[in-house]
Amino acid sequence: MDNKIYDIIIIGGGPAGISAAIYSKRKKLDTLVITMDIGGGLLVSGHIENYPGFIGKNSYELVEILEKQLKALDVEIKYSEVKRIEKEGEIFKVMANEEEYLAKAIIACSGSIPRKLNVPGEDKLIGRGVSYCAICDAPFSKNKIAAIIGGGNSAFQALESVSKYAKKAYLIHRSDKFRADPVLIDIAKSLSNVEFILNSIITKINGENKVESITIKNIITNEEYDLNVDMIFVEIGREPKIDYIKHLVEIDERGQIVVDKYQKTSCEGIFAAGDVTDRPYKQAIVAAGDGAIAALSAYDYLIRKGISPLK
Template identity: 45%
Template sequence: MKQYDVIIIGGGPAGLSAGIYAARANLSAVLMEMGMTGGLAASTEMIENYPGFENGIGGPELAMQMEKQARRFGLEMVYAYVSGVEKQGDDFIVSADEQNYRARAVIFAAGAKPRYLGVPGEKEFHGRGVSYCATCDGAFFRDKVVAVVGGGDAAVEEALFLTKFASKVYVIHRRDQLRATKYVQKKAQENDKIQFVLNSVVKQINGSELVRSVTVEDVLTGSQSELPVDGVFIYVGHEPSTSMIAHLVERDEQGYVITDEQMRTSCPGLFAAGDVRHKTLRQVVTAVADGAIAAVEVEKYLSQREQ
């Protein structure tokens, strides 16, 4: 069984930042990621509010640069699906792809996954017109009509991205005002391809082989109508990927891990960083900060164990 000072679970900005700091501190560290590094940031076309990039930087490019930096400091990376984390004495056993790894500390940075609408047709047409990633799938909808469901920054930013391909983009939001920042809203309102459908919710996604329309209900009147669309992109929030450590740590009612300012959880030696953590702001910049703090605190924790 391979042994490490720290195992980092998750290769998004929080995990990569933790990896950079852990490797620089000369800890034996491995980062485990089941997909591509970068997390949700890597599926964002353009990140405009990360400091240091006057004209913004593409999400995939930022993720790639973070990974290169981590590798340069000697961080080991394993692409595997982590299926379990268990405490064994003072150490942890992490199970990934039918192998076990031992670590004296764990930084849990597994991020969050898109929340589903839970309406008829959503599961049936997933991959056949229903998507949760405009950057991944937008090019399939060239000269087609699509709907974006949601009113936050992610929804409106991805609607703007989709205008590069689609002939028309509906933005469907349950309230009378968007939740996105004023800057992002202004950009969307100035785009002729975007049409807002406010005070409305999607009740059903319709089609045969592929998506052909969405049934929309006006929340004020209860009346329903059908919008002909070829694709539906859903951005109604995220759910933290914390189930595998639920038996070890304290979580809030939404499943986010509760930590202190040192990223320490209720389980000694287990730290949490990024979108899995209970906090007020979930952005790349806060994820990176979380990861750095977690790695520094792991170093302190391991030093104290040796005394």
């Protein structure tokens, strides 16, 4: 470790981290991004139709544009995994794979990963009918048969969106009790093209190049059968990537970092943005907006504290 102290270290290179880096550099803060990749969720998003200014292209193309922007602003990037952050006085020590770095403020943008079903066929058919984001992919279910897996608010919101496009939408849930709000359940029950399959789990997703059917097991009768579907929306929760920082900041019951409207966490000097936070709607544009706010708030924090070496 050299003794250099960055103004800001940003953890993560998805839309939140990239946006935070752009705003931080344009405030002339000494900025380091530590990330395992550039793009984050955009590396697996596929076709993007809802990012303003970017019309219906593959998300890789968006990542290329964002990479160019980081390069143009000469953002310093280290490709590494952050293992732990410690606060020592007003300074943060960031421990990555082999190295340690120091900073006056931290912006955590490490995202979250959707919980998978972990059944045969799932990985092979991601983006070919298997989706973890109904907000993103519901329009692709137009005139198709879709299955939504889950029993919480996300699953019911997904069901409502998908049922607008799909000719038939099944909600498949492992129990006959739901965690979703009663109002969402009532809406779902009123939809004519929706059918509930309860006390049931998915044991296999079938198809070569696209989803053709799913194998369902009733966990009470143990009966197994195949159901023809074209798309499957997995809405069983997300796992925020917080291991390196969870001892420093308040975390909610879903494992998300709690932030206020300035993206401040419960720990002074630590800000968080994007999917790792308790902000609703896990979307690239939301993450990018959060990242901008986090960088501007971190700038204000450094100025107020009088610990920024701004020339």
